Amino acid sequence: MSSETQRLLSELGSQLGAGAILAGSDVDQRYRDDPDGKLGVLPEVVLRPRDTAGVATALAACNRLGQPVVVQGGRTGLTGSARVQPSEVVLSLERMTSLAAPDQQAASIVAEAGATLQAVQETADGAGLMFGVDIGARGSATVGGNIATNAGGIRVLRYGMYRAQVLGLEAVLADGSVLTSLKGLPKDNSGYDLSQLFIGTEGTLGVVTRAALRLHPKPASEVNAFCALPSLDAAIALLGLLRQKLGPLLSAYEVNFAPLYDAMVATMAMPAPLPAGSPVYVLAEIQGSEPERDAERFAEVLMQAVEDGVIDDVVVSQSPREFRALWDVREDANRLLFSMKDLIGVDISIPLARMGAFLRETEAAIRAVDPGADIYVFGHLGDGNLHYQVRTGDLAAAYDIVYRSVAAAGGGVSAEHGIGLDKKKWLHLVRSDAEIATMRRLKAALDPNTILNPGRVFDLAPSALR
Incomplete structure (x- = not known):
């Protein structure tokens, strides 16, 4: 030792x-x-x-x-x-797992940093409320980690990123100082909102120990639909149509591009909701307060999209079991991809207006280096977040091509996973010198001895420590 x-x-x-x-x-x-x-x-x-x-x-x-x-x-x-x-x-923080009883009047809950996302969800549900963030790792991912990375997930379209769920928090600075702001007030402009310093900064400025989290009314209706579409343009058009016709009822909009769904169907343990072979698949979800009317409105818009040639085929959930089964298909993508070797996995944000060009240009650049590369893309189309996977013999080249293409498209090299150790070499592609210098100045001010998660997000320049 x-x-x-x-x-x-x-x-x-x-x-x-x-x-x-x-x-x-x-x-x-x-x-x-x-x-x-x-x-x-x-x-x-x-x-x-x-x-x-x-x-x-x-x-x-x-x-x-x-x-x-x-x-x-x-x-x-x-x-x-x-x-x-x-x-x-x-x-x-694994032993700090307590959850206070939800405050139903304020629609909030105070959670320790080690509590899992699933525990928050289940506690909220037991009080007739819901928590607005959901991700696949819900059973293991914790409140503190979700705050540190500003987690997103499948319902950002309706409820926003994790930042939008935080009403206040408690954090410990590098020197042991404790900052506590757990009042949970929706409006409080009493000086700086210091809580924001710790959301999405990956534990580099302080350690979150507790958080007051926003809860939402539990929806009385939840319906989803799995759609086969002829193109990305059709998927974007359908997104616009659903937003226009349904407004805040639309809670999730997930995309799966060929050939990923085809590969999933070939190895899927569950029945496929639609046949393989379409260029694009979308899973759309609504949440509302009028069960019969909500489902009817959703079906009307989908049928109109079919008649207009926007949707080629669609299946709509008719029960909670079918609703969950369609989400299981969405999550089955991870099962397949995690089983593959020589695969890069990239979490990126792309403006919808540039997404088509990004996909075409990035694939062409990858195939110029490795003609036999397999490319699998899925993600949260409603907020422009794609998970871009490449199976290739040249992983380093694929990473560099994808991230430089993201920058050229005006996107972000991390949509919801953070920067950490693995992405910091590409941060400069999407953040200016002035922005990174300001990040370093904040780090040096709050953690002058550089003890907290050193080397994550960026490396400190020597001058930043003076």
């Missing part, structure tokens, strides 16, 4: 309570796990406080000793923010 680690253990002693410090052979392999398979190093120490005071104690000690810390929640991130690097200790 290193002398730095021994000093940290001596400094903290018994301050964090029983079971809060794991060291040496007691550190489980799970703390180096990474969903991308890029294992981090096994940390010498894992700190597992039970509350905000414990987080503050741990960070204050690490700051005094200049000990780098990597913050971990559910370890479901896809850009390496929680991947342990040499000399780092882990600050795990």
Whole structure:
């Protein structure tokens, strides 16, 4: 064990309570796990406080000793923010899982950072409310990690990103200072809204320990439809039609491009809702308060789109079981893609007006390097977020082509997964020198010893530390 680690253990002693410090052979392999398979190093120490005071104690000690810390929640991130690097200790929030009873009048709930998204969803549901964010990793992804990456998911179209769900939060700075703003007031312009500093900044400015989260009325109706379409232009036209005719009823709009759906159908354990072979598939969802009328309006718009040649074929859910089955098809894309080797997975944002050109130009550039590459694209078309996968023998070239094409299209190199360790070399393509310099100045001001998630999002220039 290193002398730095021994000093940290001596400094903290018994301050964090029983079971809060794991060291040496007691550190489980799970703390180096990474969903991308890029294992981090096994940390010498894992700190597992039970509350905000414990987080503050741990960070204050690490700051005094200049000990780098990597913050971990559910370890479901896809850009390496929680991947342990040499000399780092882990600050795990896995024991901070409590949820307060929902405040039904204010439509809010206070959650600790280690609570899972699914636990928030289920607690809200039990109170007759709903939480507006949903992602595939709901059973493992945590509130703190979702806030740190400003998670998006399938219903951004209706409810917004995770940022829109945060009414206030509690965070600990690198020196152990605690900032608490959990009033949950919808309107409070009493000076700076410091909570915003910690949303989407991947644990580099402070550690979120609790959050007051916005809840929404539970929909009385939920209906979805799986559509086969002749082109991306048709999918964009259908999106516009649904928005125009249904307004806020439209809650999700997911896209799946050929040949991904064809490959899914070939290996799918469940019955395919529609035959393979179409260029584009869309899963559209509505949520409303008038079950009979909502479903009728949805069906009317879809049938009009069929008559106008926008939709080639469509199946509409008629029961909760069918509703869930169509969403299972959407989530089956991950099952197939995670089974593939030599695959890059890219989370990007593209303006709808440029999406067609982006897809054509990027595919041509990839095939110029690797004619045999397989390209699989799906995502959240309603908010311009695509998950772009390439199976190729030249992974480095594919990453570079995709990210440079994103920049040329006026897009973002990360729509909802963050930057972490893995994307920071491309951040400069979509953020100006002035923007990155400002990020560094914030980091240097709030974490002058650079102990919090160092090296994530960007590397600090030496001048930023003066």
